[in-house]
Amino acid sequence: MATTGVMRPGHIQLRVLDLDESTTFYKDVLGLVETGRDAAGRVYFKAWDERDHNSVVLRQADRAGVDLIGFKVKDKATLEQLDKDLQAYGVATERVPAGELLETGERVRFTIPTGHVLELYADKTDVGNGQPYTNPDPWIPAAEHGIGPHRFDHCLLYGPNLEQTLELFTQVLGFHLVERVLMEDGKSLLAMFISCSHKAHDLAFVCHPEPGKLHHVSFLLGSWEQVLRAADIMSMNRVSIDIGPTRHGITRGTTIYAFDPSGNRFETFSGGYESYPDHQPITWTFDEVGPAIFYHDRKLNERFLSVVT
């Protein structure tokens, strides 16, 4: 079978400081579609072109950051097999019952060596992308509400133990290494970009002493012109832009980094090449970390390595 195992990042649960303010932001500025609220007070969103019920879940908390990231797997049998594989590899897993997250099936939860909580799941209700499955139009008015990304695409996580994490993702979860940045020693991983598909990255990590931190959650746009439109909308709404519009050397994507009202960094990006598992990974040396991250400026800004939630 051509696409098996882990298919894609499916949901991310973010902590926000003020749920009302954040809900307005994710709905009207970022332009996600609110799809539900649960008894725990969490607010659920999807991007307009996603078909599953939710991809972003907001939870009110006293500090910002990420609670968990969920990956959708091919089917229930795959979920069972991956759970066994994880345990066989020595990773403790637990089950979260279906429905704990709205419209989402049973999840296999585990913590990776960087300290982040990951989940696998096989089922989430198809609520469609606002178009029928018969004779659809290519886009819908909701695509132009706020920034209007097509989907939750990936996230960049900060934490320790990148080598062990890479081993786990490649040997158990079927990811392949797409690009990496090396430390000054020319061997250790400063950063890695990994894929379970032919996207240039489904997940990325930067080496960081504190575990479980979020650098950014990323949303896909349709074009470089949509990146400009996103930057304009950010400015109109006084969103704090970290950097961009610019291009990444890594993945080639064109991008903006900005902050949500709680200080969680998010990215709206477009483009990037396709990576297949037979492709030799790309390596960036420590002295070229500048263009690797910000291809035009050719140097990191001070916030890139220090500001995380």
Place this chain on the structure above:
Amino acid sequence: MATTGVMRPGHIQLRVLDLDESTTFYKDVLGLVETGRDAAGRVYFKAWDERDHNSVVLRQADRAGVDLIGFKVKDKATLEQLDKDLQAYGVATERVPAGELLETGERVRFTIPTGHVLELYADKTDVGNGQPYTNPDPWIPAAEHGIGPHRFDHCLLYGPNLEQTLELFTQVLGFHLVERVLMEDGKSLLAMFISCSHKAHDLAFVCHPEPGKLHHVSFLLGSWEQVLRAADIMSMNRVSIDIGPTRHGITRGTTIYAFDPSGNRFETFSGGYESYPDHQPITWTFDEVGPAIFYHDRKLNERFLSVVT
């Protein structure tokens, strides 16, 4: 494992009427990179951003058309397994020895119910995309030679027996159905678009009485602006444009159809959504075949269903 089995379309061998004229066309107008010639007189090309040695092979013949399409599989073990699976399914296969096609490993060849010759292979020499694997730039000058597509992306084949073909691809080769067009009876397949990845299509078929015909071979561009540039370059070089720039309803891609000097139709396109195997396929009814194919004109031109090679 997340990406397994058949990974992607890897090569297509086209028949051309005048090899010199066609070589100039594919090199200087379409903007592929010539990578070799073999003892049989075939000329090999790759798109600038492809890493494998070849993706388009031209063979002089007295009629235009397609000889064969090759798909790259994950590895040698996958190749052996798929060969066994095909035979078990009742498909006769044969082996083509490594090297018969330049820089390409052993191939498993078979004919599908539409009458087309397909091949699977696990190895093709990585000659790179003109950039080092360490600290690369996002693109290279060759990207601007001629139209300069990023890669050979897919092809659309005309032939009979679409239902059997779909069964073979989904049950044996791991493809999933992304979109389909139904005949007037509301049941039979007029056309189908299938994927072995999360591309909107890795291969497509239209129902046609004569087996083994080529509607078009398709090349990926980076943006809608590159589609415009391609149309301009076609006009500058008096390339016969069939239709476009326009948008497909199916896959949402933006596109131009045009003809090579032998009358083989090719497409240069950009965009399209991502399709995962858990996504419900999209269906187009017979009365909406116009916008399905040409979304802006909302009707087929006379050539779409009749001119093939």
Place this chain on the structure above:
Amino acid sequence: MATTGVMRPGHIQLRVLDLDESTTFYKDVLGLVETGRDAAGRVYFKAWDERDHNSVVLRQADRAGVDLIGFKVKDKATLEQLDKDLQAYGVATERVPAGELLETGERVRFTIPTGHVLELYADKTDVGNGQPYTNPDPWIPAAEHGIGPHRFDHCLLYGPNLEQTLELFTQVLGFHLVERVLMEDGKSLLAMFISCSHKAHDLAFVCHPEPGKLHHVSFLLGSWEQVLRAADIMSMNRVSIDIGPTRHGITRGTTIYAFDPSGNRFETFSGGYESYPDHQPITWTFDEVGPAIFYHDRKLNERFLSVVT
């Protein structure tokens, strides 16, 4: 003074067959802003980025077409001088009192040799573009309502006597010839594109036996991507597209031609070069009229020369 005399096309009054249907079309599909209705039942519109009160005026009638086109001149003194110049040149003029057209000053009206009614005026109320004149944003939400062109840009008129018309515009009204298409005789004008600014055209004519006909009224978009969006919106709303997206050889603009509900052709376009009066005009020979008009197809469609209102 650098910009003097006639500044730009300012308004066009179109005849439509069903005012309600047309109002909905111009407002919600084309995306103009309705700015008023007068006692005569006319409906007034402006494009979002125009500052003057109106640029498109619809009048219900039993046949479609154009009533008149108005050009704004620098100031009242210019208006008086141009009236004298026209009369001295032998053109009969009449005065239309201020207010006959809403929020519009006195107009000097005359008929040109092609049989079209033109007007000059110096005053139209500035109602702004939806942004303050202090610290504005670059665009506003209304820019995304419907197709949302930036402005009424020019029109293409069909009628006889192009040579005399060119002489009038260049010798009296300060226009310069930017491009022209010659008849088979290599001398007579088949078409001409003239400018009173450094736009590639502020007005255009095609030679036609019947006087006073409208080929199309044209609206400016911001980019080629906006041209794609316009074509998508046309298809979503079942607007009849004549041709496009494509590029003109003349002016280099990227374009779509389509029809309003009454059969009046309109254009939404982007781009084109800048033309100054010291630039030598560009000439297209009769055998190249195909790429001159539709650069990609390199041939006229049957409607271009025959369908006018």
Place this chain on the structure above:
Amino acid sequence: MATTGVMRPGHIQLRVLDLDESTTFYKDVLGLVETGRDAAGRVYFKAWDERDHNSVVLRQADRAGVDLIGFKVKDKATLEQLDKDLQAYGVATERVPAGELLETGERVRFTIPTGHVLELYADKTDVGNGQPYTNPDPWIPAAEHGIGPHRFDHCLLYGPNLEQTLELFTQVLGFHLVERVLMEDGKSLLAMFISCSHKAHDLAFVCHPEPGKLHHVSFLLGSWEQVLRAADIMSMNRVSIDIGPTRHGITRGTTIYAFDPSGNRFETFSGGYESYPDHQPITWTFDEVGPAIFYHDRKLNERFLSVVT
């Protein structure tokens, strides 16, 4: 007459520290076309789409900066009239004989209150844009050599006495004020953007104690995607980027600022609205100077007000 008087910025003479290095830069990185060298050692360039012989002239010197900016006027009679008008206004003028600058007619030279040397001229040899004046294509291969701007568009000058300078340009030279930034006092000019056409700016000034300084010379690109391509080419060639890609609040243009090898800042930009003399100028208050200049970041970088040549 619609376009009269001063038509457009026609040439700028820049001082560079190393003529060979700079010639390579302007030719191969910026992508101008070298059109000549004179006995004084100056090197002449034009942008690919310009028709006149030269628009950028490089002169070797021991400090970078601008020698002079020339504006093309409508014709010889206009030149004589403007010379008289300048003298009548109290501006001392001198004549520079035809041929002093290659392929350029007699010039009227004068110094404006900001300390910059300006010139008016009526004649410069038309060498074409690489396309015939009969049946041209919309662009040529040279358009893709280096960054390949369409034309020299405007420059931003730093110096004192903005109010007097504005008066000179509006009362004598026919410019109109398009946008302005006010000082903290809400009255004095911090910056002004003026036009002799319907471009959003043909010339701009920022108030600065030292006279005759250059902030940047600006070149026009065709689209936001070309702005991205320009930034990529800058990075590939290790050009020092000041800021961008981003958008200006003033003029709405999308832009990159970067430095030539001598430290002269240049801009490659696209877009911007059209400004006619009947349009009310836009005013930016001192507290909004951030978004006025850099709309996305909403604050000036430290270099904007301090680094000039």
